[in-house]
Amino acid sequence: MASEAHAPVAVSVTGDTSTVASTSTAASTPSAGCMWARNRSLEFPDNRLTDEETKCLTALKVYIKENPLKPPKAVERFDDFDLAKFVVVEKCDVKKCHSRMQKFVNFIALYKLDEVALEDVKKFFVNDLQLSSLAPTLDKEGRYTLFRDGGALLPSQINTERKSQLFVKGAFAMMDLVTDTIAATRKGVVNVTDMRTFGWKNFDRSMSKKSAAMQCYPVKYTRMLMVNPPWYMSAMMSIAKVFFKKEVIDCVKCVWIGKNVAKDEMLFTYVERHQVPENMGGTLTQSYQTWQATKMGFEPTIRANDQPKKGPTAHQPNTISTVED
Numbered sequence: 242m243a244s245e246a247h248a249p250v251a252v253s254v255t256g257d258t259s260t261v262a263s264t265s266t267a268a269s270t271p272s273a274g275c276m277w278a279r280n281r282s283l284e285f286p287d288n289r290l291t292d293e294e295t296k297c298l299t300a301l302k303v304y305i306k307e308n309p310l311k312p313p314k315a316v317e318r319f320d321d322f323d324l325a326k327f328v329v330v331e332k333c334d335v336k337k338c339h340s341r342m343q344k345f346v347n348f349i350a351l352y353k354l355d356e357v358a359l360e361d362v363k364k365f366f367v368n369d370l371q372l373s374s375l376a377p378t379l380d381k382e383g384r385y386t387l388f389r390d391g392g393a394l395l396p397s398q399i400n401t402e403r404k405s406q407l408f409v410k411g412a413f414a415m416m417d418l419v420t421d422t423i424a425a426t427r428k429g430v431v432n433v434t435d436m437r438t439f440g441w442k443n444f445d446r447s448m449s450k451k452s453a454a455m456q457c458y459p460v461k462y463t464r465m466l467m468v469n470p471p472w473y474m475s476a477m478m479s480i481a482k483v484f485f486k487k488e489v490i491d492c493v494k495c496v497w498i499g500k501n502v503a504k505d506e507m508l509f510t511y512v513e514r515h516q517v518p519e520n521m522g523g524t525l526t527q528s529y530q531t532w533q534a535t536k537m538g539f540e541p542t543i544r545a546n547d548q549p550k551k552g553p554t555a556h557q558p559n560t561i562s563t564v565e566d
Contacts, residue, residue, distance in 0.1 A: 276459075277417035279538070281322040287422035290325060297333035298325055304335050305342075315346040326426050326459040344457035348409075357410040365407040370398055375525055376532030377419055378516045384463060385419040386431040386516045388525065391467075392438030396445035409455065416460050418536055429463035433512060435521060436470040465492045468508055468521065469499070498522060 275281075283290060290298065301324055310316050319342070331337040349355065370393075377385045399408045420426040467474065474495060496508045498521055504510055508517070517523030533539070 275318065275320060276323055276326065276420070277414070277537075278322055278421045279536075280422075281320060283321055283325060283423070285422070287424040288322065288325070290328075290423065293333050294325065294328050297328045297335060297338075300335050301328060301338050304339055308339060310339075310343055310346055318346075322423075323459075325423055326420060329423060329426050330459040330461050341457055341459065345459070348455070348457045352406045352409050354406070354410050354413065357406055359410070359414060362407050362411045362414065365404065366411055369404070370394065370408075374529040375518060376527040376529050377415075378525060380431060380512065380516065382428060383424075384428045384431055385425065386433060386512060387415070387419065388433045388517055389435070390438070391434040391436045392440070392443055395443060412455060413458060416458050418533065420460050421536070426459065426461075429461040431463055431512070432465040433508075433517060434465070434467055436467050436474070439471060441473075462492050464494065464511065466508065466511055467493060467495045469497050470495050 280288065282288060298321065305316055324338075327338040327342055331341060375388050377387050380386055399405050416430075419430050494511075496506055496511060498508050508521070514523040515525055518525045
């Protein structure tokens with residue numbers, strides 16, 4: 242029987258219960274180190290933990306005191322909400338939580354993400370990458386589904402340290418938004434990738450290694466659908482297995498759109514039409530920018546060319562910021 246969900250006793254990592262950020266019920270403005278959430282309180286209904294998760298959160302704080310992160314000051318970037326996300330994703334395994342947190346800290350330091358402004362990220366995605374900017378959607382279970390055009394991103398577009406830094410910052414910003422509550426984190430995320438124009442030009446070992454390193458972020462993928470992949474997809478997966486965890490590889494499933502497709506291999510067996518764009522037989526048209534503005538409580542600034550176009554090769558800007566200077 243599932244444990245009753247409730248808010249945990251607020252005990253900060255430093256032991257000062259008066260400074261725990263998660264006890265605030267106001268909409269939060271994140272510091273440089275916190276993962277974004279509109280409400281960070283663990284008393285908020287969508288952020289309530291189970292009994293087991295509550296006990297693990299307390300145990301994790303004790304473990305961090307006894308086994309400080311490196312550098313020790315890194316712990317200051319995490320509040321109760323952040324810690325709870327690690328607890329949920331690692332299924333209450335304290336040591337795994339600690340290990341993932343350390344990798345998260347190392348990754349942020351490696352790419353110096355705290356020094357990156359989201360306005361710079363927005364300009365990079367708009368002017369350099371020009372990726373599809375369709376909004377995440379919710380499935381029947383309330384999980385977020387992320388759609389992307391696999392053929393739109395070329396490794397050559399992220400071939401410098403600065404470009405890698407901007408790309409990673411943008412990816413983390415997206416993950417913040419689809420795991421902005423504990424309930425959303427617990428449900429996990431579904432990825433749908435249009436592979437119809439994907440080829441070896443889009444595949445790179447260093448890119449795979451970078452993507453694998455980003456698994457330090459506390460998010461779990463419940464399914465990763467590859468739509469109409471090329472015939473040599475198995476060869477790419479063999480390379481990817483070197484970098485990605487088994488649980489990630491196990492989430493990958495190849496599906497197809499078109500005629501004479503078995504039901505268990507049909508795209509629409511796993512997603513609804515509102516979750517994919519019109520060029521795949523769906524109805525998704527909302528832009529990422531509009532969705533993000535609503536999510537974060539900003540007033541959107543939308544240009545005419547930000548709207549998704551019809552056609553399998555229509556690549557649109559993927560904007561990270563919702564306001565213009």
